[in-house]
Every structure is written in C-alpha cells, then in structure tokens.
Amino acid sequence: MSDSIRIAIAGLGTVGAGVVKILAERGDVLALAAGRAIEIMAVSARDAGKDRGIDISGFRFEKDARALGVAADVDVVVELIGGADGIAFDLVESALLNGKHVVTANKALIARHGAHLAQIAEDKNVALNFEAGVAGGIPIVKALREGLVANEISNVTGILNGTCNYILTEMEETGRDFEDVLVDAQDLGYAEADPSFDVGGIDAAHKLAILTSLAFGTKVDFAQVEIEGIEKINATDIYHAAEFGYRIKLLGIAEIVDGGILQSVQPTLVPFERPLAAVPGVYNAVAVTGNYVGDVILEGRGAGQGPTASAVVSDIVDVARGFVFPPFIIPTAKLREAKAPAKNSLKSAYYLRLYAVDRAGSMAEITRALALASVSIERIVQSGERMEAGSGRLPVVFMTHETDEATMREAMTLLAEHADVAGEPVMMRIDNSATH
Ligand code: NAP
Ligand code: HSE
Helix, strand or coil, X not given: CCCCEEEEEECCCHHHHHHHHHHHHXXXXXXXXXCCCEEEEEEECCCCCCCCCCCCCCCEEECCHHHHHCCCCCCEEEECCCCCCHHHHHHHHHHHHCCCEEEECCHHHHHHHHHHHXXXXXXXXXXXXXXXXXXXXXXXXHHHHHHCCCCCEEEEEEECCHHHHHHHHHHHHHCCCHHHHHHHHHHCCCCCCCCHHHHCCHHHHHHHHHHHHHHHCECCCHHHCEECCCCCCXXXXXXXXXXXXXXXXXEEEEEEECCEEEEEEXXXXXXXXXXXXXXXXXXXXXXXXXXXXXXXXXXXXXCCHHHHHHHHXXXXXXXXCCCCCCCCCCCHHHCECCCCCCHHHCEEEEEEEEXXXXXXXXXXXXXXXXXXXXXXXXXXXXXXXXXXCCCCEEEEEEEECCEEHHHHHHHHHHHHCCCCEEEEEEEEEECCCCCC
C-alpha cells in the first residue's frame, strides 16, 4: 500500500462530525478500497472545546480554518463549514491554488462560484468534489459524471430539499403546522444554518444549478433559476391537492425548452401514481432522462449526518484512488452559457387557491376576473367546510386548463387587487406531462 492520503476537515458540525465517525469506524476497509490509508492531520471549528460525540484529541486543531489551505502536511481539504462566501470561499480557493484537492458539501459555494473554482482545480490538476452538496446521500454527481456520461440529457427533475419534503410529508400525514415541523427538521440536523434557504427554495435552487451544469454542459448560473418556496402552502392546499389526486412536492426542474434551458424550483402538484409523488420525508429523488438510457431515478436520504457524511467520504476515497476529473465533466473553458427559454414557452395546468369574501356575487366576480385574464377553469371547489369560523373568508380552489405562466401571473395580479379576494392568492403548476 502506498503512502497515506492526508486530510484536514474544516467544520465539525452535523456533517463534519459524521465524517470523523465514519473514518474512525470504517478506516481499515476504506484503506483497502482506496489503496492507501486516509489520515486526518488537522481539524477546525469555532469552538475547540465543544462536545461533539467524537474523539478529535489525535488531530491538530486550527483556530483559523484558513491555515488548512496552506498546511504543508495536508493533501486534501474537506470543507464542511458552509456559506457561499467568507471563510468557506477563502479556504477552498486558497487550498486549490496551493495544489490541494478539495472535497466539500457546500452547494451554495459551488452554485455561486463553481466555474471559477473548477478552473483553478483544472489548472492545478487537482480534484474539486461536491457529491454531498447535491441530494445528500444520493450519488447523483457520480452518476452524471460517470454512469450516464454517454447520454445527451433532456430533463432533470428532482426533489432536492430534505427539509421541505419532510415538512410537506409531516403536514400531510399528521396535520401539524408548518412552523412546528420545521423545528423538528432543524433538530434532526436537516436544515441549513438559515432555514429560510430551505423553505424559500434557495437550497434546492443551488443544487439544481449544479445539476444543470453537469447535465447540460453549461456554466453554473444560479441567477437563471426561477425560485419559489413552500412558505405559502397550507393545510387547505394539501387537502384539495389530494382530493384532486395529487401530492404537493417542491420540484426542481432543468429542461431543454425551445432551445433554452428552463431552470425552476417551485411547489408543484404531482399525480399520486408518479414515482416522485411517493418520495417521503427527508428522502430526495432525482430523475434524469437521457437519449440512450431513457429514464433513471435515484432516491435516498437527502440530508442528515449519516447520508451526507457517506457522500463526503466517497469523494475522499475517490481522491485517494487518484481520480481527478474536470469538476463539471468537460473542461470549464468548454462549458456553454445556460440560456433561459422565452418566459411563455412552458404550458401547464395550474392549481389556484384564494379566500373569497363570503358575500353574494363574489364568486361570479372572481371567475369574471379569471376570464378577463384568459384563464380557462376546469374545476372549482368552494370549500365551505374548511372555512375558519367567523373569518368571513371562504376558501376557493380552482384547477385551470393548460395555460402559460405569464397568463397565470397576470391573473394573480388581478385577483390580488380584487375587492372580493381576501389576502394573497396562491398558484402552483400541475405536472401532468412527465413520466417520473
Ligand atoms: P453545522 O452543523 O452548522 O456545522 C458547521 C460547522 O462549521 C461547525 O462545526 C462550526 O463550528 C464550523 N464553523 C463555522 N464557522 C467557522 C469558522 N469561521 N471557522 C471554522 N469553523 C467554522 O453545518 P452542517 O449541517 O454540518 O453543514 C455543513 C455543510 O454541509 C454546509 O455547506 C451545508 O450546506 C452542507 N450540507 C449539510 C447537510 C445536512 O444535512 N446537514 C446536507 C448536505 C450538505 P462550531 O461547531 O464550533 O460552531
Ligand atoms: N438543508 C438541506 C436539505 C441539507 O434539507 O435538503 C441537504 O443539502
């Protein structure tokens, strides 16, 4: 067996502690798999004295994580601090410039600075691996880089945020409130440091931007992702979606549309019988359509200590084996710009929920407003039994015929200003088109 590969771990929270645990428990077997031992030389966190349930007494503790990027006795920097900028960016950039391999779980960093960092990694002939950054324990980056590389890919659709999927599942199964379930997800170590990144769709958008680049050979361009979170979804939406035969999922979709690449993250109604509708709790799933392989779906836990650390360790083993790829499959200089399609090009039916002022004629006024915006209605349910007592607000739910997003947005503006509509209406795409 050749010399050990020497690693440093920056960040000893949920994921970092998980990596230390796996290397302690499975180090011998992993050394055989990698052909060399994996040796932790140094670690860094904010608090040297915190009890993390792991033994770090044998490793050098660096108060300033930046020291790891220039340490002479380190071959691989494992960045598990988080954040697109600041210390995580400084450390990763400096480690690469100093000819060190980098493994990270930081999707925010890769979504924002992926092309820049990939170029440095290529120039220095080192690895920049980020498997854990996309869909936790699911090896989707490896699948796109290696197993599916023969294919021209036309669509990637995923449930990419464990926290959101956990919240939506718990709300449906237990009837608990949004805020209450979010606290559980934080306690279980699923949520980001700022949980608004999860529920606001930003975390899923980071992952989708990375998947788009890997699938379509484009430069990661987070600004091109249309983002909507799950904050506005309530029990009435979950109930009526189910009545209509759908489950609400936060879907990330990257797809070739009219020669452009649509990148969108939004809550979507998925028919019960589709595989993605059945993905429960903290699980993620990614469906890829390739021209030779057809549809492939990978499913597994998308967040939490074990699944995420499992992906980090697989990236470390790859480096120990001597695998060095261009991070986005093809050389960065050959990546194209991710051009968005014209806004109107994606046709879909929509779910629309609003609260009507409970008075004679209000429904006629509301449907007139929809007709004015050229939205054709397929079904209406006036949900008297779900009216909050004494509120004077009657929940009304519509399913539209196929239309486009611009038309729906215009209708939403008219409705939001309408005297017979209380509060802000909510719309969601109904995904009747896909097979997964
Ligand atoms: P976390 O539990 O909050 O841990 C963050 C760690 O970074 C802590 O150990 C913290 O130190 C350390 N840290 C913060 N600022 C630092 C600084 N200036 N210098 C040195 N260390 C610093 O976060 P996490 O959940 O493990 O997430 C880490 C990364 O993995 C993030 O990029 C996240 O997006 C990604 N990720 C997480 C999951 C998940 O399920 N949790 C899944 C996939 C990807 P102290 O402990 O001393 O405070
Ligand atoms: N906060 C993220 C999630 C962690 O809930 O999916 C995994 O990236």
